[in-house]
Amino acid sequence: MQTLWVSMPILRNIVLGAARNRDELRQICAQGGITVADLDNPDMKLSLEQNCALMNASLQLSGDPNLGLHIGERTTVSVLGITGYLMESSKDLLTALHHLQQYTASFSRLYRFGIQLTADEAVYLCEPVSVWNDLSPETARQSVDISFAGTLHILRLLTGSQLWPLRVYYRYPRFADTRDHERILKCRPLFNQSCNALIFSRQDLQRRIIGYNQALNEVFINMLQQKLGEESHSFLQQTRTLILELSRLSFPTLEEVAERLHLTPRTLQRKLQEENTSFRVESESIKEELARNLLLSKSLTVGEIADRLGYADQAAFQRAFRQWTGATPKTYRNRQDKSV
Template sequence: MQTLWVSMPILRNIVLGATCQPEARQQICSRGGITPADLDNPEMKLSLEQNCALMDAALQLSGDPNLGLHIGERTTVSILGITGYLMESSKDLLTALQHLQQFTSSFSRIYYFGIEQTGEEVMYIGEPIPLWNALSPETARQSVDIAFAGALHILRLLTGLQLQPLRAQYRYPRFADTREHERILKCRPLFSQPCNALTFAKQDLQRSVIGYNRELNLVFKKLLEQKLQEDQGLPFIHQVRTIILEQSRFAFPTLEEVADRIHLTPRTLQRKLQEENSSFRALSDLAKEELARNLLSSKNLNISEIADRLGYSDPAAFQRAFRQWTGKTPKTYQNEAARPALL
């Protein structure tokens, strides 16, 4: 069962935004292991690896270093499916963004949207999962540009007003040329910050949404809540493994951290896993293997760095574990995974 995925409409938006040439679209799709016809399948889910490959190809073929910004400023809520319709029928902008935070998992498991309120300011946070940053830093950064420019465009569409943030901040190093960011975001971005975020005046996000419809809003919210319940109906071990992968930000999550995320004591979490003939260590190893395979396919980290990211203080211990999981050394797997670019 695929754990880290993104819905097709999100990537369709990127592919179509990168080029209008059929041959170029064919090449982009080929890099992601899909066909152009797949772009019209809204139920299709793509893996993190496919997401990175498609975005990387789109960047190469478009030749646009600010592709994310330009896609974002044309983005509408429709790419978010039912979550987008929920936002479009919300009472005000703040409620719409809170719905986005609540139901992100309906369209992506590789991105986090969050809302933090402090006094008269509201911070809109957009974070690719850490594995994405490790696998493909440039596509992860571009995804933040899409999220920022897309959020601004959507907020303006929902209200008919030219809203702009107080501040824009990135956790990434300063870009060589920020003029396009300043034009689209309407402010000079800050860099090397603790998180990726747009900060708004709270009063701006209390603006009414033009399409507010209480009855429709309740219908969309009920549909999404049912979807969340269905996901929660998955085997408990699958839920825990998903949380382990999603929580692996800057260090691999502990039993206590995962238990806290799902509001259980560590002892209860262990007991429930035992009832399903598993253990936290076994699930952690499965998650580590999945992360290790993905990270070894990337050229951005060496084996020592990957070992450290997975919580191994000694690279030799990671190498022994990886051989036990796969029957291969990390270096052998990395060499086999390397393949020439198609573009």
């Protein structure tokens, strides 16, 4: 079961926004192991590795250090598929953003979107999965730029009116030149913050959406629920998603995951057994996926990756990785370097 993926329309938007001609389009696609024809397949899912490769190629060929911002300011709801159309038919902006949070899994598992409310403000959060920041911090940052600029553009399209954030937060270090950020976001960003967020006036997000249609809205909700099916609501998928979310700093234990699910460890194991698996099997599956991606990052040593994935020492990680792939972590990393 692939845990980390993004739908083709998301990356199609980036690739087409970066390529200036057919030849560049082919070059970018080749870096991600896809064809130009694949760009028109809305059901295709791309791995985190492909996502980073395509974004890196787009950045290099375009020569645009603010590519994310510039793509974002041209982004429409269509890149989000049915979730975008659900937003377009929602009652107001706050409801639309709640729907985005609720149905992110319909178009990607590389991001976590969220809305937090106070009495006067609404905080819109955009967080790439932590392994993405480890593997390719620049493309992760660019993805936040796309989300921020894209969200503002979409919210304006939905209401037909201008809308600006009160404040903008980035987890990342300050950029050398923030003029484009200030022009597009209409706000001077704050850096090295605890989250990536756009902070709005709560009243601004109560604006009604031009295309509000309750009947159509319900149709899209039913379509999304059917599309996600049992997978998004299954206990197994909930557990895998939680393991991934908790692995931001260190790999979670059975007890930590059970506590977050409000279960005892024994009950968690029993429920997984009912789905013909176990916590160990699912943890190992996610560890393998994370390990393969983390080894692509030259900024992390094998020892650091072993520690990140919860192994007692580097030797234990090497044994596990050899069981998964038939190769040592170092050999695997060298092979990937040669294939680039």
